[in-house]
Amino acid sequence: MxxxxxxxxxxxxxxxxxxxxxxxxxxxxxxxxxxxDQYFMKHPDALFGGSHEHAIIDLSNEYISAGxxxxxxxxxxxxxxxxxxxxxxxxxxxxxxxxxxxxxxNTASGWVYSGRGRAxxxxxxxxxxxxxxxxxxEGRLLETLDRTRAYREAHKGAVVLHEGETYIVExxxxxxxxxxxxxxxxxxxxxxxxxxxxxxIQELETQQKGALTVSFGAVxxxxxxxxxxxxxxxxxxxxxxxxxxxxxxxxxxxxLTVPExxxxxxxxxxxxxxxxxxxxxxxxxxxxxxxVMCDRWDxxxxxxxxxxxxxxxxxxxxxxxEGGIGLAEKAVELIADIVTMTRELVRGCSCDVxxxxxxxxPKCGNDNKPLDKEAAIVLLxxxxxxxxxxxxxxxx
Ligand SMILES: [Zn+2]
Ligand SMILES: [Zn+2]
Numbered sequence: 030m031x032x033x034x035x036x037x038x039x040x041x042x043x044x045x046x047x048x049x050x051x052x053x054x055x056x057x058x059x060x061x062x063x064x065x066d067q068y069f070m071k072h073p074d075a076l077f078g079g080s081h082e083h084a085i086i087d088l089s090n091e092y093i094s095a096g097x098x099x100x101x102x103x104x105x106x107x108x109x110x111x112x113x114x115x116x117x118x119x120x121x122x123x124x125x126x127x128x129x130x131x132x133x134x135n136t137a138s139g140w141v142y143s144g145r146g147r148a149x150x151x152x153x154x155x156x157x158x159x160x161x162x163x164x165x166x167e168g169r170l171l172e173t174l175d176r177t178r179a180y181r182e183a184h185k186g187a188v189v190l191h192e193g194e195t196y197i198v199e200x201x202x203x204x205x206x207x208x209x210x211x212x213x214x215x216x217x218x219x220x221x222x223x224x225x226x227x228x229x230i231q232e233l234e235t236q237q238k239g240a241l242t243v244s245f246g247a248v249x250x251x252x253x254x255x256x257x258x259x260x261x262x263x264x265x266x267x268x269x270x271x272x273x274x275x276x277x278x279x280x281x282x283x284x285l286t287v288p289e290x291x292x293x294x295x296x297x298x299x300x301x302x303x304x305x306x307x308x309x310x311x312x313x314x315x316x317x318x319x320x321v322m323c324d325r326w327d328x329x330x331x332x333x334x335x336x337x338x339x340x341x342x343x344x345x346x347x348x349x350x351e352g353g354i355g356l357a358e359k360a361v362e363l364i365a366d367i368v369t370m371t372r373e374l375v376r377g378c379s380c381d382v383x384x385x386x387x388x389x390x391p392k393c394g395n396d397n398k399p400l401d402k403e404a405a406i407v408l409l410x411x412x413x414x415x416x417x418x419x420x421x422x423x424x425x
Pocket of ligand 1: 378379381383385386387388
């Protein structure tokens with residue numbers, strides 16, 4: 030395996046698939062620069078001994094609920110209220126929305142699927158937003174992408190990898206939803222650069238851990254894809270700007286409001302607080318997929334030395350899917366483990382000032398600036414200490 034596949038589940042699955050048969054076999058995982066890859070190289074027990082990730086499904090997300098209800102109706106007629114046992118949150122609303130789109134019909138035996146084609150094929154497993162972009166090439170449909178992925182992976186100039194061949198995006202047409210590509214063998218790849226603004230809509234849960242506040246709630250995210258980098262292997266060989274309208278969506282997020290004492294410790298050591306918060310945010314996002322089953326691209330982060338909605342230094346981690354699919358919610362439950370492992374990762378990294386295996390992020394919209402590894406360690410130490418203290422108080 031060239032690089033950690035992203036989840037322990039798929040690592041085991043890939044190894045198992047290659048090793049199918051009667052004889053013994055060996056699977057080899059070569060770690061990349063990424064924090065989780067490097068974490069496993071240093072802590073193989075976490076890969077072999079640990080439990081696998083928590084799979085997430087959030088049936089209170091209207092997009093997910095509607096997709097599942099439609100597929101269920103294609104198998105057997107759905108009946109209200111009996112089948113609410115399986116869809117406790119939104120079954121009636123989902124059926125009404127699907128009926129409106131002509132995808133289900135209420136019959137004497139219950140709600141049945143009435144769309145064209147197979148229902149399961151109409152529900153993407155990893156895409157939720159309603160607008161679908163199509164990528165045709167030479168009379169074939171290469172891919173369908175949701176809005177977020179289209180902006181991220183199929184902007185003008187992007188290199189798209191499909192079945193081992195490379196394609197260059199010539200145009201991303203936002204009104205027709207057509208992505209024009211041409212097949213071209215190239216030895217480089219592209220990575221988008223985006224900036225993110227985030228606004229708290231409603232705080233739904235607050236946990237006080239000493240002076241540290243962990244919150245969960247609804248947020249509005251505005252992602253602006255401002256450009257992209259061209260990379261040959263790991264070297265940046267060019268940067269281009271992009272002219273795309275902002276992507277605006279509501280989702281769920283968790284946020285950590287950094288205690289005053291932690292800020293004071295960073296300042297007393299003459300370290301950079303903004304660089305520390307930013308570094309801690311990157312490392313938290315890198316570690317989160319080990320605890321909550323997702324890809325690092327499925328979650329986003331924003332960190333600032335003073336956020337207008339909290340008036341404090343704050344690290345936000347948001348669910349990258351419209352409406353949220355439960356990633357941030359699960360992470361709140363596991364926050365103590367996530368923060369502890371993040372501290373181990375950054376502390377244990379042998380680099381001096383930060384590297385892709387700890388606080389650098391390939392998806393940083395600020396080009397990995399500012400970053401301060403020492404400040405990140407001081408902050409993470411403080412976060413872990415506050416959580417441990419709060420746990421001791423709870424236990425006693
Ligand atoms: Zn490092
Ligand atoms: Zn960043």
